[in-house]
Amino acid sequence: MGQYWAFVNIDKRQTSGFLGKLGEFFSSATSHSLMYLLAVPAVPLALESESFHPSDPPEVAGAWAGDRVVCFGDYARSWPDGIDGDSLQTVTTSDEDSEDESESPQLLFMASCREYTYVDRGYKRESYPNNRIWALRNISKKLYVRSDGIPIIDENKNLTYYVRSGLQGLPGFGQVLLTNILWSDDNSTSMPFSDVQGSWAGDRLDIRLMDDVVEELQEEGWKDISRQEAIKLYNILLQESEVEGDLPDEPTESL
Template structure:
């Protein structure tokens, strides 16, 4: 049957239902829907209707409600936890966790909230690993062009690009003791034993955290992660193998917008 995965918050003891095999939901928009849980909105959220918000409250989650927590995409063959990520006093096994966790609903957040203002696509977002103090910029990940199916930096979509921050997230937080991920990527262990699994994560606007990133010495790993997710997409047939990975022609300025600032070559 294959291995099924759930998206889980270890601190809140919440999780989605099992969403299917990783390779089945990785490309269908599910990852973008779920990254909202760790993304802090740019402004106050506006609800679309009282009925929807009342329904949402019963499920205990809203966009940004998981930001800063320990996040994992847990496979149902997992027998162990990532080493050193859980408190010594936590004796709950992965199997026990999946049986006792509070299940959240997974309906698209745009049914309940007006997301366009809260999550503008013309601003630069950063996926941050708070545990490791590393981050990935949304404008540094080339996305598939609508016109010619080439990779481009000119069709920036915030954190909703394809490939984009959501794909990098799920390729780094998945966890199991079995390496079956239903993907053609030849480094299946690299995904199944995700280096960020159970780390504290969030997604923020670059201009809101830029000074913190500089002051505290965070490391920008955008180019490394962009190239890696490109390889995942190519090997899975989501990007044509003849489509070369383009060098990044621009980076974000201090205002957090996509600016024409060319990367200096050494």
């Protein structure tokens, strides 16, 4: 059958619900939902969902910024390093439905989470401008990736740095996140990439305008890992036949 995956916010106890097999949504807009949950808007959002039916709850873009996030596979039977599974199980063991010992603690925890149906990004383009540089930050490890450090696919299936796309490019932060926050005890992914115990799983993450955080990054000695993430994505996309040619060198000056 294959393994299904779900975004989970450990702190807010929220989840996307199962999204399908990784190979089916890796390069799709599905990864954008997590990206925008972590992305703090440049200006306040003008929300589209100020009134909604209680059975169809949205989540607001940026609401997960700074929280601990994991993409759990449904074969997960362990917790990422740093996550105290015992404390989380207290949420589920009091539930009458948690008596089924065939269910893993991870699945029981996800069952206790509120599921959102979509992410409301509002309708103001200036909230997430494409002409600005963004930083995906691993707050726990003081690592960051620049949006202009990930080349995107052009019309010839080559990767290029010479298109400024903000958060809209493919590949982009959605794919960077997926290659770092997966967690399972079975490496089935329906694609060649099979690192299912990501080094960022359970870490605190956010996405911010680079201009808003550059001073903090410099003063606190954060590490820019944009190039290593670009290499990783290139190799994945090459195996998937989604790109051709070589990985270009990153421009020495900002575009």
